[in-house]
Amino acid sequence: MSQASPSAWARWWDSDLVHSFRHSPTAVVAALLALACVLAAVLAPWIAPHNPFDLATLELADSRLPPAWSAEGNPKYWLGTDDQGRDILSALMFGARISLLVGLSSVALSVLLGVSLGLWAGFWGGKWDALIMRTCDVMLSFPAILVALLIAGVGRALFPQAHEALAFGVLIASITLTGWVQYARTVRGSTLVERHKEYVQAARVTGVSPARIMRRHVLPNVMGPVLVLATIQVATAIITEATLSFLGVGAPPTSPSLGTLIRVGNDYLFSGEWWITIFPGLMLVLISLSVNLLGDWLRDALNPRLQ
Amino acid sequence: MNLKTSTPVWRLGTLAAVLALALPAAAVTLRIANQGDALSMDPHSLNESLQITVVENVYEPLIWRDDKFKLTPMLATSWKQTAPTVWRFELRKGVTFHDGTPFTADDVIFSYERAKGDGSDMKTYVGQIKEIKKLSDHSIDIITNQPFPILPEMITHWNIMSKKWCEENQATKPVDRRKGIENAASFRANGTGPFRLRERQPGVRTTFTRNGSYWGKIPTNVDEVIFTPIGNDATRVAAMLSGEVDVMEPVPVQDVERIKANAKLNVLQGPELRVIFLGMDQAREELLYSNVKGKNPFKDKRVRQAFYQAIDIETIKSRVMRGAATPTALMLTSQINGYAADLAKRLPYDPEASKKLLAEAGYPSGFEVKMNCPNDRYVNDAEICQAVAANLARVGVKINLEAETKGSYFPKILSRNTSFYMLGWTASTVDAHNVLYPILSSPGEGGRGQFNLGAYNNPKVDELTQQVASETDTKKRNALIRDAMKIHQDDIGHLPLHQQALNWAAKKNIQVVQLPDNGMPWKYIVVKP
Numbered sequence: 001m002s003q004a005s006p007s008a009w010a011r012w013w014d015s016d017l018v019h020s021f022r023h024s025p026t027a028v029v030a031a032l033l034a035l036a037c038v039l040a041a042v043l044a045p046w047i048a049p050h051n052p053f054d055l056a057t058l059e060l061a062d063s064r065l066p067p068a069w070s071a072e073g074n075p076k077y078w079l080g081t082d083d084q085g086r087d088i089l090s091a092l093m094f095g096a097r098i099s100l101l102v103g104l105s106s107v108a109l110s111v112l113l114g115v116s117l118g119l120w121a122g123f124w125g126g127k128w129d130a131l132i133m134r135t136c137d138v139m140l141s142f143p144a145i146l147v148a149l150l151i152a153g154v155g156r157a158l159f160p161q162a163h164e165a166l167a168f169g170v171l172i173a174s175i176t177l178t179g180w181v182q183y184a185r186t187v188r189g190s191t192l193v194e195r196h197k198e199y200v201q202a203a204r205v206t207g208v209s210p211a212r213i214m215r216r217h218v219l220p221n222v223m224g225p226v227l228v229l230a231t232i233q234v235a236t237a238i239i240t241e242a243t244l245s246f247l248g249v250g251a252p253p254t255s256p257s258l259g260t261l262i263r264v265g266n267d268y269l270f271s272g273e274w275w276i277t278i279f280p281g282l283m284l285v286l287i288s289l290s291v292n293l294l295g296d297w298l299r300d301a302l303n304p305r306l307q
Numbered sequence: 308m309n310l311k312t313s314t315p316v317w318r319l320g321t322l323a324a325v326l327a328l329a330l331p332a333a334a335v336t337l338r339i340a341n342q343g344d345a346l347s348m349d350p351h352s353l354n355e356s357l358q359i360t361v362v363e364n365v366y367e368p369l370i371w372r373d374d375k376f377k378l379t380p381m382l383a384t385s386w387k388q389t390a391p392t393v394w395r396f397e398l399r400k401g402v403t404f405h406d407g408t409p410f411t412a413d414d415v416i417f418s419y420e421r422a423k424g425d426g427s428d429m430k431t432y433v434g435q436i437k438e439i440k441k442l443s444d445h446s447i448d449i450i451t452n453q454p455f456p457i458l459p460e461m462i463t464h465w466n467i468m469s470k471k472w473c474e475e476n477q478a479t480k481p482v483d484r485r486k487g488i489e490n491a492a493s494f495r496a497n498g499t500g501p502f503r504l505r506e507r508q509p510g511v512r513t514t515f516t517r518n519g520s521y522w523g524k525i526p527t528n529v530d531e532v533i534f535t536p537i538g539n540d541a542t543r544v545a546a547m548l549s550g551e552v553d554v555m556e557p558v559p560v561q562d563v564e565r566i567k568a569n570a571k572l573n574v575l576q577g578p579e580l581r582v583i584f585l586g587m588d589q590a591r592e593e594l595l596y597s598n599v600k601g602k603n604p605f606k607d608k609r610v611r612q613a614f615y616q617a618i619d620i621e622t623i624k625s626r627v628m629r630g631a632a633t634p635t636a637l638m639l640t641s642q643i644n645g646y647a648a649d650l651a652k653r654l655p656y657d658p659e660a661s662k663k664l665l666a667e668a669g670y671p672s673g674f675e676v677k678m679n680c681p682n683d684r685y686v687n688d689a690e691i692c693q694a695v696a697a698n699l700a701r702v703g704v705k706i707n708l709e710a711e712t713k714g715s716y717f718p719k720i721l722s723r724n725t726s727f728y729m730l731g732w733t734a735s736t737v738d739a740h741n742v743l744y745p746i747l748s749s750p751g752e753g754g755r756g757q758f759n760l761g762a763y764n765n766p767k768v769d770e771l772t773q774q775v776a777s778e779t780d781t782k783k784r785n786a787l788i789r790d791a792m793k794i795h796q797d798d799i800g801h802l803p804l805h806q807q808a809l810n811w812a813a814k815k816n817i818q819v820v821q822l823p824d825n826g827m828p829w830k831y832i833v834v835k836p
Contacts, residue, residue, distance in 0.1 A: 055700035060619065063626045083627070084693050248682075254696065254708050267540040270548075271561035 020301040030293035037287045041100050044093035049076070052086040052094050053255050059085045064268070067275050080275040082264060088275060091261055092283050098257040099287070102168065103238035106175035110237075111230050113176065114183025119214050119222070121184065122191025133188065136181045145243055148174040152249040171250050175240050179233060183226055190222035224302050231295035235288040242284055258284045334530045335834050337817075339827075340543055340552040343683040343713050344510050344536035349492040350466035351421055352482035353717065354428040354758070355684075356581070356733055359464050360826040361534060364515060365405075366466035366498035369396060369415070370459050374820040374831045376737070378459055382410065382467055382499065391454040392437075398445040402522045404469040405496075405503045412441040417470035417479075423753070426483035428721070430754025431745040432465045435776060452753075454777040460736040472497040485722040501525050501830040502532060510536060510714070515829075525830040532829055538683045538712070547572065547812050553834075554819060556827070557686055558810040560629040566812050575811040575821045578633075580640050581733040583685055585695070585802040587611060587726070590762030594726040596677035596707070604674060605726075605761070611799040613664035616657045617702045618695055620804060627690045632805040637792060638732070638742050640806045642823060645739030645775075645788035650796060653803075661702045673703025679728040680708060681716040686807045692729055723760050731807070732758065733824045739788040743772040747795050763800035767791075 012018060021027050040047070050057060063085040068078045079088040121132040139147065155170035194200060195218065203213050238258075244250035245259030246266075256264065258280045265277025345361040346353055363371075369383035383396045402410040416439050422429045423436070435455045440448040451458060473479045476491035496504040499522070502515040515532040535552065537543040540559040547555045548569065558566055558574060567574050587605040588594055594603050604610045620634040636653040639646055665673060680692035689710040696706035706727075720728045734741040749764040750756035771791035778784040795801075811827075813819050820831040 055697040055706075058697040058700075060622045060626050060694050060697060083690060084697065085626075252708070254693065267559060268561055269541055270544050270565055271559075273561070 027297035033290035110179035114180035118184035118187030434753030
């Protein structure tokens, strides 16, 4: 950013996208919320009151304390503690960290996989197209969560000695392998349209290699919808992660993600210890809602027909 | 026909009406929920309380414990000792298996061979039997290796299968989940018991119907039992509160008060004979799952004691178990024959002493080890393991906790594929020998040490156990038991945690017999209108 000049800043500030953002209160609020969640997650090791993953600091005697404002609450724990004496607020921040990490990396990987395959299928057509698109159809005919469960289950069976790091690997892989289909289909559709346009024909005639045409000419023109899709998919991936963890095949109990926290708290709903599950649930709603709203705004902003 | 009337609801109504007609008018259905499933219908495949109590509604042993937990004749009508090592058993006449085959001495001999053979989890109950001689179709001699006065107590969970049926169904060997061996006996059953297995859907539900041609008189008026595993605590409680199920166990400790407050429900509570403990691999030269290489830290008593003293059992009792547990220093409970009250004193909880011991043993900054734990077998099992992991973290030991469903847990730890594990043990014979022989003795022939999964080994304990088996003088015998228990306790062979309490829930109009070994014989269940 060494070359950034006031005029460049002004140009960026006045660009269509930023202009539309500034004039959409929903987008601004959503972005602020998302930013707050991301900051809380990223800075958790420095700003969280406790480190819930450090088992040595857990006080079992302080387990299941209600939030600080209720009669039996302890001011040490603002949002109360869970069944193992973890501070809920800290657990939320660290849990959101895992949820965001898994969500973002699985979306990045599925974009990479989906876009490459979609581009390949759309550009070459024929048997490649048939093979990749039929695979997509098969994947789409199963509910994503079922496929993710299957992959997570198989992954665990294949690596029974798995360490925690590998558990997250399996989690990310299972969400990636169910998420790429949407990108592949979107990109393939746009590529089919683009590859017959004059600029592609022109590039071909001048002898540009197919790989370069795909990368330099077609790709930039099909990325718009992918961007929108990816934003919305981040929320979906976070929810999928939470669901898998809720079902017990995701993050291990000793380093809980939001889904694990909700599952643990679920057992205590009947006995009136509501805070263990409600707060992680709210956090999940907050993250996915803000990301979804941002995605909606981005879709409208990039849609030429709405401008 | 007017298509509009053929809505799904209407069709469902017809279906219900047809089903209602198909069953006798007063058919009583009992719906039972448990946190886990019986992993197989094979009575010799897994020595686990839940599987035993479910399967024993279909299969029966020669001698059993009745609703008062007293020995009672089942497939044997009488037994007496004719010589120090010979027992004469008269078998019940006129009993047929569910497929109509009559029950004879051949079935007993076959079931003996099956239960002591490869893949059986019940070796420990028949391990002292040398051979069975057939005298006639309904009379046998059981010959033991040495004088064995507690033989009748020992065989109450050795269930009898039909020789003909097993041979016809290629099920002459037990189902062995450790090796992934399944056979017909896992999904179908042919016993002599008061209930027949109708349909088995593993992990989903299993239905049983009453055996109309049962040989005895039984109090129950239940015609059909639907057994459903519901793993999630909250879901199981919700099913009970909404009336979806009639009997449920266990009640999560946090929900006992809520269920007690419900006018339509009862909570049945009682002490359980089960002791929950942790075991450590003390046999291998190097642990399978640890960062310590070239040696096994658990071979060092100081390490075992450090683990013991690091565990804050009182806080686990008050916070995790909400008081529904009794911390214990021994591997058996006070109701068990041979319990020595003077030994019932735990080493104090003392993290500082624990750290010191670890440092002395050469692990000043602790070490890493994997812990295996079930999450649907014992009351709050995974929560206890998490609390123990947190306790151990305080003294520098990093636990990699693996908590999983018992369907994958038991095959793993029963094949000794573990370094540090949790197990619960009920001395089902109500005698200390059933702790000494399968848990404290070194692994060997005839089911000895079969559940000593960390292979704790002290020849003196083995020898004393041998003497306990044949000693007939109660006073001497109790002294021998005490000596063996003391040696094991001083060695810290296992880490005893607590005795858990039984918590069942049932609708108020249902009479259920709760046995202290967590047995729920359906033949004593009476549903009042």
